[in-house]
Amino acid sequence: xxxxxxxxxxxxxxxxxxxxxxxxxxxxxxxxxxxxxxxxxxxxxxxxxxxxxxxxxxxxxxxxxxxxxxxxxxxxxxxxxxxxxxxxxxxxxxxxxxxxxxxxxxxxxxxxxxxxxxxxxxxxxxxxxxxxxxxxxxxxxxxxxxxxxxxxxxxxxxxxxxxxxxxxxxxxxxxxxxxxxxxxxxxxxxxxxxxxxxxxxxxxxxxxxxxxxxxxxxxxxxxxxxxxxxxxxxxxxxxxxxxxxxxxxxxxxxxxxxxxxxxxxxxxxxxxxxxxxxxxxxxxxxxxxxxxxxxxxxxxxxxxxxxxxxxxxxxxxxxxxxxxxxxxxxxxxxxxxxxxxxxxxxxxxxxxxxxxxxxxxxxxxxxxxxxxxxxxxxxxxxxxxxxxxxxxxxxxxxxxxxxxxxxxxxxxxxxxxxxxxxxxxxxxxxxxxxxxxxxxxxxxxxxxxxxxxxxxxxxxxxxxxxxxxxxxxxxxxxxxxxxxxxxxxxxxxxxxxx
Amino acid sequence: xxxxxxxxxxxxxxxxxxxxxxxxxxxxxxxxxxxxxxxxxxxxxxxxxxxxxxxxxxxxxxxxxxxxxxxxxxxxxxxxxxxxxxxxxxxxxxxxxxxxxxxxxxxxxxxxxxxxxxxxxxxxxxxxxxxxxxxxxxxxxxxxxxxxxxxxxxxxxxxxxxxxxxxxxxxxxxxxxxxxxxxxxxxxxxxxxxxxxxxxxxxxxxxxxxxxxxxxxxxxxxxxxxxxxxxxxxxxxxxxxxxxxxxxxxxxxxxxxxxxxxxxxxxxxxxxxxxxxxxxxxxxxxxxxxxxxxxxxxxxxxxxxxxxxxxxxx
Numbered sequence: 001x002x003x004x005x006x007x008x009x010x011x012x013x014x015x016x017x018x019x020x021x022x023x024x025x026x027x028x029x030x031x032x033x034x035x036x037x038x039x040x041x042x043x044x045x046x047x048x049x050x051x052x053x054x055x056x057x058x059x060x061x062x063x064x065x066x067x068x069x070x071x072x073x074x075x076x077x078x079x080x081x082x083x084x085x086x087x088x089x090x091x092x093x094x095x096x097x098x099x100x101x102x103x104x105x106x107x108x109x110x111x112x113x114x115x116x117x118x119x120x121x122x123x124x125x126x127x128x129x130x131x132x133x134x135x136x137x138x139x140x141x142x143x144x145x146x147x148x149x150x151x152x153x154x155x156x157x158x159x160x161x162x163x164x165x166x167x168x169x170x171x172x173x174x175x176x177x178x179x180x181x182x183x184x185x186x187x188x189x190x191x192x193x194x195x196x197x198x199x200x201x202x203x204x205x206x207x208x209x210x211x212x213x214x215x216x217x218x219x220x221x222x223x224x225x226x227x228x229x230x231x232x233x234x235x236x237x238x239x240x241x242x243x244x245x246x247x248x249x250x251x252x253x254x255x256x257x258x259x260x261x262x263x264x265x266x267x268x269x270x271x272x273x274x275x276x277x278x279x280x281x282x283x284x285x286x287x288x289x290x291x292x293x294x295x296x297x298x299x300x301x302x303x304x305x306x307x308x309x310x311x312x313x314x315x316x317x318x319x320x321x322x323x324x325x326x327x328x329x330x331x332x333x334x335x336x337x338x339x340x341x342x343x344x345x346x347x348x349x350x351x352x353x354x355x356x357x358x359x360x361x362x363x364x365x366x367x368x369x370x371x372x373x374x375x376x377x378x379x380x381x382x383x384x385x386x387x388x389x390x391x392x393x394x395x396x397x398x399x400x401x402x403x404x405x406x407x408x409x410x411x412x413x414x415x416x417x418x419x420x421x422x423x424x425x426x427x428x429x430x431x432x433x434x435x436x437x438x439x440x441x442x443x444x445x446x447x448x449x450x451x452x453x454x455x456x457x458x459x460x461x462x463x464x465x466x467x468x469x470x471x472x473x474x475x476x477x478x479x480x481x482x483x484x485x486x487x488x489x490x491x492x493x494x495x496x497x498x
Numbered sequence: 499x500x501x502x503x504x505x506x507x508x509x510x511x512x513x514x515x516x517x518x519x520x521x522x523x524x525x526x527x528x529x530x531x532x533x534x535x536x537x538x539x540x541x542x543x544x545x546x547x548x549x550x551x552x553x554x555x556x557x558x559x560x561x562x563x564x565x566x567x568x569x570x571x572x573x574x575x576x577x578x579x580x581x582x583x584x585x586x587x588x589x590x591x592x593x594x595x596x597x598x599x600x601x602x603x604x605x606x607x608x609x610x611x612x613x614x615x616x617x618x619x620x621x622x623x624x625x626x627x628x629x630x631x632x633x634x635x636x637x638x639x640x641x642x643x644x645x646x647x648x649x650x651x652x653x654x655x656x657x658x659x660x661x662x663x664x665x666x667x668x669x670x671x672x673x674x675x676x677x678x679x680x681x682x683x684x685x686x687x688x689x690x691x692x693x694x695x696x697x698x699x700x701x702x703x704x705x706x707x708x709x710x711x712x713x714x715x716x717x718x719x720x721x722x723x724x725x726x727x728x729x730x731x732x733x734x735x736x737x738x739x740x741x742x743x744x745x746x747x748x749x750x751x752x753x754x755x756x757x758x759x760x761x762x763x764x765x766x767x768x769x770x771x772x773x774x775x776x777x778x779x780x781x782x783x784x785x786x787x788x789x790x791x792x793x794x795x796x797x798x799x800x801x802x803x804x805x806x807x808x809x810x811x812x
């Protein structure tokens with residue numbers, strides 16, 4: 001029996017209603033190894049991890065932990081075996097303190113009646129200190145922490161239960177560059193302690209930077225396992241998508257025209273403090289900065305979603321303030337929200353209803369919807385984005401994250417915007433869908449639309465944008481032209497070291 | 499098995515209705531007679547119309563407790579106008595405008611003043627009832643002979659006019675829900691208001707709109723109630739809000755919004771109607787009737803939630 005592996009999953013099968021989510025998948029992680037699990041959305045990564053966590057039961061297959069075959073039938077068994085999964089949506093209670101969250105299932109001590117607050121705080125503090133985050137106060141309410149710190153609390157929660165296998169599902173998606181570096185340091189530290197780490201991510205840079213081994217899944221099948229030094233980015237992408245992705249960032253042939261929108265001295269709340277910028281027709285303007293730099297808030301106040309305290313906007317040569325999103329959309333300004341599920345799509349409603357939500361006027365007459373026209377219109381728009389869907393009458397929740405994002409974007413393509421603001425357009429989207437979204441951004445620019453792209457992904461900003469505005473603490477701290485756009489300059493400006 | 503569950507979930511309202519009808523036929527020979535059926539129709543036409551308005555409010559995730567009071571207000575205003583010598587058309591118009599006005603007030607409080615629908619409509623509930631009492635001085639107002647009674651007792655063939663009006667209203671709502679952008683947006687608002695607002699849709703306007711429509715429906719129901727008895731009464735429609743909400747919920751509507759159907763809400767009303775009717779025929783006293791009604795509501799909603807949770811686990 002091979003005991004060098006901490007986790008050994010073999011021949012895992014799982015199907016839902018006749019659809020094979022996993023077919024004969026094998027996956028193994030050694031102690032002290034950082035193992036990347038990659039594949040497009042819907043490749044089966046999450047399903048596989050859910051099987052490991054006991055959240056769902058496999059139809060067939062065996063799971064060995066430290067060489068011993070285990071029957072993981074519930075999340076509790078999985079936890080007792082030391083398996084811990086940190087999902088993209090944290091399982092934290094925002095109104096409870098850090099300490100309470102870490103020990104949420106063991107608040108009551110031996111006497112089964114009272115909480116030993118002193119011990120609770122001390123234990124939490126020790127744990128945080130051990131990880132190098134002693135700045136987090138165990139008494140602070142979790143809701144007041146930054147996303148990065150909340151993630152640290154999640155990791156602490158896992159470690160306090162003696163986790164020996166830690167699965168991180170796209171942990172970097174919500175973090176800024178510096179926060180990611182800190183997270184990596186932490187992950188490497190955990191690796192030193194002999195914890196087996198499964199790292200799920202769409203970001204190639206991170207995988208090559210951090211991981212030792214990579215397993216590729218595609219359409220529920222195991223494709224291959226590589227040591228990271230055996231493979232390069234291009235061939236890994238090839239393994240994932242099954243075809244050569246010649247260009248993740250396709251060439252754009254857009255003519256940059258006149259200024260269409262000019263914002264001056266925008267102020268809104270605490271987060272937007274004197275922001276000025278302009279954007280031209282056919283241009284892709286990037287917005288870079290740390291999370292919390294006020295980029296999203298700037299866009300929301302410009303769009304009329306939040307109150308603008310002061311400042312002026314010149315749109316197509318005229319001074320105008322959008323008092324609500326309706327006014328903005330009516331003038332041809334669209335905003336793709338960063339928070340897809342909460343603000344971008346109506347997840348329980350159908351694909352069709354979501355796609356034409358912004359353009360009902362086009363498919364109806366006197367308020368009466370022409371269903372035939374509506375269907376055709378939806379089909380055309382979704383085809384432009386190469387959205388994969390079964391039936392447009394299915395609810396959007398049936399789609400993978402990438403396709404949900406495409407529906408969300410389709411809504412704005414349908415609205416014929418002249419300025420389109422994309423807030424983190426590729427968050428949680430797989431590499432194939434990313435390329436398609438980039439292509440559509442290029443199409444928009446080529447059609448003369450001004451695209452504003454707020455993005456925390458450095459590679460995306462550098463490759464897609466004609467110009468980038470860098471924000472820090474609610475202010476614009478710099479603007480970089482194409483030739484000056486590089487990691488160093490952008491990060492330097494965002495952190496205020498330049 | 500899964501198919502059966504799906505079937506049960508989709509058609510549970512109809513199945514309950516069918517079972518109720520069969521039980522009624524089985525236990526009372528008086529039930530399935532033309533007179534009784536026509537009576538049920540006359541009696542419940544008002545509630546059907548009120549439930550339609552309620553459904554749209556519920557679809558946005560709101561609630562309208564003021565419906566019963568606006569029905570009373572509509573009834574009293576119609577009678578008062580007729581007594582003052584106005585023609586039926588003018589009287590109706592004034593009553594309907596009052597209903598719209600009530601709806602505007604509730605809607606503005608909910609959408610623009612950001613008041614909880616429960617509170618805003620509760621305030622409207624007491625205010626409208628109060629106005630009805632003030633106008634009528636607390637006593638029923640008999641209408642002049644022949645002015646309105648023909649509407650309430652009239653029929654086309656065997657079908658009472660009231661039923662025809664109610665059916666027309668239902669068809670209008672069914673059409674609105676399935677074929678207009680208004681209906682689609684109303685449902686979308688109930689599912690995710692933020693996303694709809696950020697899609698550039700004037701959510702406040704639509705949310706006000708549903709209360710206005712509800713007010714209009716209630717005033718219409720008030721007119722019809724007045725026509726049935728030829729009396730404008732400030733006490734009619736008491737507890738009607740609960741019946742209307744019950745009908746929507748039995749018809750599969752979700753009180754958190756985004757889910758519900760006009761046709762099923764009508765079936766919901768009919769289920770309530772059958773229960774009331776059969777117990778009257780069997781001479782069950784009214785207090786036990788309420789107990790049984792409560793049990794039926796719980797049972798039908800339970801059936802829906804059980805079948806839907808089955809679906810999730812599969």
